[in-house]
Amino acid sequence: MQKRAWSLDIQDRSEQFQLKRQVVIETAARTFNERGFYKTTLADIAEELHIAKPTIYHYFKNKDEILFECHRLGIGQITDKPLPAGVNGVAQLKEFIERYVRMVVSDFGTCLVLTGTIALEPQNRDVVRKGRKEIDNMLRDIITRGIADGSIMPCDPKTTASFIFGQMNWIPYWYHSDGEVSIDELAERQVEFVMRSLARQK
Amino acid sequence: MQKRAWSLDIQDRSEQFQLKRQVVIETAARTFNERGFYKTTLADIAEELHIAKPTIYHYFKNKDEILFECHRLGIGQITDKPLPAGVNGVAQLKEFIERYVRMVVSDFGTCLVLTGTIALEPQNRDVVRKGRKEIDNMLRDIITRGIADGSIMPCDPKTTASFIFGQMNWIPYWYHSDGEVSIDELAERQVEFVMRSLARQK
DNA sequence: CGAACATTCGACCCAATGGTCGGCAATCGT
């Protein structure tokens, strides 16, 4: 539990601001994941950071914005860098799954899955939904391309993508990174399971 | 939206009581699923039923008990009847998946998945967790048995079960029964997807 | 009929929590 990250002395003003802001987000995400969004009060987060509640409002407009930021950061882990081009469907699929599993076990990714979009206020919710839709389309496109190039078994891309997302999104509910299975191992098993179902053996 | 189910005249007193109680639960489950548990007030449920809020307390101790009942009913759909014996692993697996998919798209099943156990008060939460654990073990046992009898591909039952539950538990987040895919079709696709990954071809 | 009981609800309570305000202190720019 890193907490005393607060009174860290860094010169640049706005840099310090951003840094502290980040610390708040991270702490919030962790707390949301532990106790659930609705059972986490701003006072809880403040206490965790050893600061007063109003201080949080110096960095954020309101609770909703904090959650929104968590979601944004989670989604960004997937949408920010493009997938490797010039490889066939299965290869892209593998890469996507590995990346997504890693996202989902991170604090922001877990928050994304556990808290869900219902908690967000309409405006932010729309933005998040758009981001998730984009990720959804990424996977669907991969599958479609894979079917076209013959590396993936013919199937309905929509349903199949949903199944795959289901497996991965459920990970935060049962997986604990301090257990016997490492994240690498987990990602590998996840890839294997999907591959056995979808990869077309030649 | 069936609402005027309230002033239904049935003779038996306790039967009427149970009936009305049931209507409250069903309405609550549907509302929880639409707006989310925390965004559903007891006043909302009461309004939906065209009754006053205190009336709900005639049938339930508190909000938590209503949610608990939803979970119990969902879990019961799986645990109440035993699986067919005398068949091999894959056959049982198929049966289990079909049954579970149907549970999960029902109002109570959806509530079970969407609301999660964090919302429940400790005592009720423990009971629900126990029920879920039981279901978890059912699937793990099926897989273990299937591996033993050679009908299922060797794999880690724990991880594999979690993957399968993931797929199915995620269904409420994306599936809408009024779309192009029927529940039967959905269950079938679900079985297929898992089978392709796990069934051992002889 | 009338006593007990069941059902319903208007009015009320109150604890929790998100959010605000005004001021104090530290820091910065000139």
Place this chain on the structure above:
DNA sequence: ACGATTGCCGACCATTGGGTCGAATGTTCG
């Protein structure tokens, strides 16, 4: 050095929503 700005917080506010109370209205049954 000193006014302006930033960072921080104690005290406070306002609303929401779960939950209670007591009374009014049926309903059952001896």
